Amino acid sequence: MTGGGAVAAIDLGATSGRVILGRVGRDTLEATAVARFANDPVRASDGLHWNTLGLYGAALDGLRDAFRAEPEIASIGVDSWGVDYGLLRDGRLLGIPFHYRDERTAHGVEAVHERVPHAELYARNGLQLLPFTTCYQLAAEPRDILALADTLLFTPDLFGYWLTDIARAERTIASTSGMLDAATAEWDDQLLERIGIPRDILAQLITPGEALGALRPDVADAIGADASARVTAVGSHDTASAVVAVPMDRTAAAYISCGTWGLVGVEVDRPVLTDAARTAGFTNEGGVDGRTRLLHNVMGLWVLSEAVRTWERASGEQIDFAALLAAAEDVDPQSVPVFDVDDGRFLPPGDMPARIDAWCAEHGIAPPAASPAAYARSIIESLAQAFADAAVTAGRLGGVDVRTIHIVGGGSQNRLLCQRTADRSGLPVLAGPVEATALGNVLVQARAQGFVAGALEDLRELVARTHVPRRHDPR
Numbered sequence: 100m101t102g103g104g105a106v107a108a109i110d111l112g113a114t115s116g117r118v119i120l121g122r123v124g125r126d127t128l129e130a131t132a133v134a135r136f137a138n139d140p141v142r143a144s145d146g147l148h149w150n151t152l153g154l155y156g157a158a159l160d161g162l163r164d165a166f167r168a169e170p171e172i173a174s175i176g177v178d179s180w181g182v183d184y185g186l187l188r189d190g191r192l193l194g195i196p197f198h199y200r201d202e203r204t205a206h207g208v209e210a211v212h213e214r215v216p217h218a219e220l221y222a223r224n225g226l227q228l229l230p231f232t233t234c235y236q237l238a239a240e241p242r243d244i245l246a247l248a249d250t251l252l253f254t255p256d257l258f259g260y261w262l263t264d265i266a267r268a269e270r271t272i273a274s275t276s277g278m279l280d281a282a283t284a285e286w287d288d289q290l291l292e293r294i295g296i297p298r299d300i301l302a303q304l305i306t307p308g309e310a311l312g313a314l315r316p317d318v319a320d321a322i323g324a325d326a327s328a329r330v331t332a333v334g335s336h337d338t339a340s341a342v343v344a345v346p347m348d349r350t351a352a353a354y355i356s357c358g359t360w361g362l363v364g365v366e367v368d369r370p371v372l373t374d375a376a377r378t379a380g381f382t383n384e385g386g387v388d389g390r391t392r393l394l395h396n397v398m399g400l401w402v403l404s405e406a407v408r409t410w411e412r413a414s415g416e417q418i419d420f421a422a423l424l425a426a427a428e429d430v431d432p433q434s435v436p437v438f439d440v441d442d443g444r445f446l447p448p449g450d451m452p453a454r455i456d457a458w459c460a461e462h463g464i465a466p467p468a469a470s471p472a473a474y475a476r477s478i479i480e481s482l483a484q485a486f487a488d489a490a491v492t493a494g495r496l497g498g499v500d501v502r503t504i505h506i507v508g509g510g511s512q513n514r515l516l517c518q519r520t521a522d523r524s525g526l527p528v529l530a531g532p533v534e535a536t537a538l539g540n541v542l543v544q545a546r547a548q549g550f551v552a553g554a555l556e557d558l559r560e561l562v563a564r565t566h567v568p569r570r571h572d573p574r
Contacts, residue, residue: 103127104550105172107165108540109158109258111179112337113359114138114404116154118161119534120169121541123550128565130537133168134161140198147201151185151192151254155261162322170325174544175262175314176333177255178340178536180359181275181384182233185257186240186248186300193248196257199231200447207239211294218377223290225281225370225383227396230443234277237296251300255335262330263312268302269332271339274385281370281383281391305332307339307387308547333543334387338362338394343387343539343555344532345505346563352503353490355520356535357510359401361482363489364394365497376496380441387543388555393497395489398440400510403478406451410471418471426472427479428515435467435477440485451478479516487524504528505568507535514571521571529568538562 103124110117118134136157141148158177166172186193197203208230211220217228226232233253237245252260253272260266273279273286278296280287284304291298305311311330319326334340341356349366356362370383370391384392407418438458445454452467452474459466467473486504494501504526506517511530521528532538542558545551551561 105169106174106544109177110537119537120165123545133164147198148195166323174331176540176544177258178337179254181336187250203239204230207235210238221377224277227382232277265312266302267305269335271385272335331544333540337536340539341535344535347505353501355506358508361397361399365493365499367497397485409450427475430476437481440481483519483523486520506530518571521573528571531568532566
């Protein structure tokens with residue numbers, strides 16, 4: 100890597116994590132993965148959990164590799180998926196953090212809505228109704244566990260605490276909790292009291308670009324870091340970091356951050372808390388520099404990945420994903436059904452082809468032919484339609500004249516998905532960068548360190564110059 104200053108990003112996704120070595124300067128934006136590790140949830144007797152300590156250990160190993168490759172790393176930033184958390188007392192975890200796909204949350208939704216109906220809740224927190232939102236998870240927690248806790252930290256904040264001994268809640272990740280006032284980006288004390296969540300367990304809020312603090316001496320020693328290395332708050336929700344690196348004109352574009360989930364939306368200056376946004380299932384999450392991400396959570400490539408796991412379990416053989424997509428491309432799109440990928444049945448792990456068959460039977464339409472290629476094509480057509488519909492709706496609700504759709508993240512490598520999204524929306528799709536989340540993480544750190552300067556538009560211009568997207572025109 101040449102030119103610019105060096106930072107490191109810990110980027111935790113729902114299926115894997117990476118440590119990225121970034122170098123950023125006026126004409127430089129480079130991101131090299133120095134470590135990749137699986138993020139495999141663990142099912143215990145009480146439910147589905149994250150292997151949080153295993154992830155932290157893998158992240159430390161990755162940081163050690165990063166500092167070995169570049170001793171002058173000035174800053175570390177952490178991002179992850181949203182909503183999930185650890186409860187602590189006196190700095191110690193009270194149990195293993197739950198996975199948001201655990202089935203325990205249904206009771207929490209009912210408990211919260213008995214006290215605050217969803218329409219009122221939306222007017223306060225601006226969030227799409229998703230059963231795993233943090234406030235619902237907390238309502239499902241045993242009261243004695245909540246009473247024991249003195250601190251709640253979201254996943255990236257927990258990693259930041261372990262790195263620095265400083266407990267803070269970064270605003271973009273806090274905005275996924277349902278406990279933040281959408282208008283003020285502060286904790287909603289009145290709401291917390293009404294739904295029975297103790298206010299004193301919530302950490303002081305911090306904004307992307309703020310310094311969290313110095314590495315603990317034992318951490319610095321373990322990873323070979325210089326004493327001057329710091330942890331910097333970034334857009335700690337991975338989608339917030341990804342949107343930083345979308346090379347878009349936000350006045351005329353929608354974005355799709357596509358991986359396990361497909362987050363489809365537009366960037367606006369303030370939350371859109373209308374009944375139309377609520378009934379359309381749109382959420383208002385915090386962005387970097389005080390922007391708002393008005394978006395809809397589409398189920399994403401999770402459905403295809405889980406279908407592949409089903410076939411692999413049945414056959415005992417590994418499926419070649421590239422070959423599967425090539426075979427899917429040869430399937431006539433008119434021969435497969437378009438189903439509702441947002442149906443709640445597709446949220447938990449399990450047999451996705453059987454669930455697609457059940458959805459089709461309930462709606463009186465023929466299921467895909469009994470082949471992996473046909474199911475894969477059906478999933479891709481359904482995702483493309485959901486993406487197209489959400490992008491158009493996001494523009495209408497947010498007052499953005501959407502003329503282009505940007506797809507970033509792992510899904511930008513799926514050429515068939517990108518092309519069919521263009522076809523179904525009638526709009527050009529610009530695909531890439533693949534590593535948008537890591538790049539956004541790196542860029543916010545680099546700006547805080549003075550390696551680059553400017554507004555988000557300036558950071559995106561650097562992305563556009565150094566990571567040219569691939570264009571898919573509608574056919």
